[in-house]
Amino acid sequence: MFNLILFGPPGSGKGTQSDRLVEKYGLKHLSTGNLLRQEINDKTELGLAAKNYIDSGKLVPDQVVIGMVDSFFEQHKQARGFLFDGFPRTAAQAEALDNLLASKQTAIATVIALDVSEEELVKRLLNRGKSSGRSDDADETVIRKRFAVYLAETSPVATHYKDAGKFELIPGEGTVDQIFESLCLIIDAKI
Ligand code: B4P
Numbered sequence: 001m002f003n004l005i006l007f008g009p010p011g012s013g014k015g016t017q018s019d020r021l022v023e024k025y026g027l028k029h030l031s032t033g034n035l036l037r038q039e040i041n042d043k044t045e046l047g048l049a050a051k052n053y054i055d056s057g058k059l060v061p062d063q064v065v066i067g068m069v070d071s072f073f074e075q076h077k078q079a080r081g082f083l084f085d086g087f088p089r090t091a092a093q094a095e096a097l098d099n100l101l102a103s104k105q106t107a108i109a110t111v112i113a114l115d116v117s118e119e120e121l122v123k124r125l126l127n128r129g130k131s132s133g134r135s136d137d138a139d140e141t142v143i144r145k146r147f148a149v150y151l152a153e154t155s156p157v158a159t160h161y162k163d164a165g166k167f168e169l170i171p172g173e174g175t176v177d178q179i180f181e182s183l184c185l186i187i188d189a190k191i
Pocket of ligand 1: 008013017057086089093124174
């Protein structure tokens with residue numbers, strides 16, 4: 001199994017690049033953001049609870065997200081590998097993921113982080129907010145709150161994987177093709 005984490009702040013292009021990477025490498029795409037938005041659209045109990053957190057720029061509680069990842073993993077046991085997009089987002093989620101993978105006799109091969117300036121991120125998210133209907137992208141105050149949460153709660157995930165010698169940072173500004181090429185170079189060397 002080849003397991004990859006695509007890491008970076010909100011709007012850094014994780015979702016955009018993941019769509020291309022899963023197609024090229026035949027990995028299963030696990031986006032916790034997409035799973036949560038699906039739950040919201042389906043008006044499930046989990047979705048209704050998650051909506052309040054997402055709309056105010058907060059993270060959904062760890063136990064909810066970890067439970068969702070667990071059941072996604074169970075449903076796709078036969079996958080040749082996973083691309084984790086937007087997960088893990090806290091140190092507790094990173095630990096839960098390591099344990100889950102270890103229980104399946106596998107591990108994270110590498111974490112690739114996309115480096116994008118805050119001004120570029122705001123521009124991208126406000127722009128996406130015009131057409132996506134995503135309430136968390138429509139308001140600059142909520143966007144800035146998501147960056148603060150990223151710094152406080154998500155950046156320890158980078159330290160976790162740096163300590164394990166599994167972390168690479170690449171420029172996330174440039175064309176989608178250029179960034180995809182940089183990602184493929186790293187993955188091809190590891191797969
Ligand atoms: P996510 O769905 O993960 O989304 P994201 O971080 O906002 O965006 P991403 O980095 O994927 O950016 P994208 O490619 O779309 O999270 C949403 C919310 O869900 C979180 O705030 C949180 O509340 C909750 N959540 C999710 N996972 C969670 C977890 N594990 N624990 C707790 N809560 C969780 O790109 C953004 C825009 O930029 C797009 O419009 C795109 O077209 C554009 N773009 C991409 N690449 C570009 C490039 N190279 N140049 C110019 N524009 C580019």
